[in-house]
Amino acid sequence: MWALGDYDRIAARLAPAAERIASKVGDGAGRRAVDVAAGTGSLARALASRSWSVAACDIAPALVERGRELSADAGLDIDWHEAELDELPFADGSAELFGSSFGLIFAPDAERALAEAHRLLRAGGTLAFSAWTPSSYMAEMTTVMSEFMPPNPEMRKPFRWGDLELTNSWLAGGFTSISTTTHTLPWVFPTASAAADFKFTYSPPHLAALSFVGERADELRAAVRDHLAGLAARDGSIKIDAEYVVTVARRK
């Protein structure tokens, strides 16, 4: 799914969150970091620019390929791999930082993904990830689209990673010094129609939903546009502050 559309356009909108994670973990001084579910590597590049020695992994071959190109274009030496986020091709205790920007949240099994982070990190190493909150605009949009799908609790699973109480309980066993900060990412468009067109042209989940709904495609487009119109300012423009959290924790 994630190779549908033009991920560069989505990555550009999400990149400030990757920068935020990188600024929170600071200078790497040559230490080893892994960007997990890296997409095209916004976080990997932000870390490599801060002197981390970075490996990046994603499940989608096309995004890994594009990530390699973007790293090379930026003159950054990033070690790219195609890999599932809970089955990474690295030795136990081999990383100082396990980072993920809106990627870890797509883990099929949260417990297994965190066990993999724990395995990979050395004691005292850092886990850092961003996640949309359950009341964020992204969660709202998922609700709009889920009305066109058969009931599927999986669709809401990513938003659990932005539920502080829940993630703290997941992390408590293997991690300590857990800190979470809340931020927003702006989604700005001149009109609701422009925002809906952007989504149905570039966003992988929206494109996947379109192909899934078949004959109801126009109805889905209209529902998304109407939802966006309900969020518009008086002049019709859209400026959504999509809420997310950045969680940082130390491996016990």
Ligand SMILES: C[S@@+](CC[C@H](N)C(=O)[O-])C[C@H]1O[C@@H](n2cnc3c(N)ncnc32)[C@H](O)[C@@H]1O
């Ligand atoms: C919203 S994108 C975020 C990508 C990137 N971190 C960024 O900030 O632009 C989610 C990413 O998770 C990846 N992904 C989803 N499930 C995965 C899995 N089970 N293992 C590895 N990567 C996965 C997708 O291929 C996609 O690149």
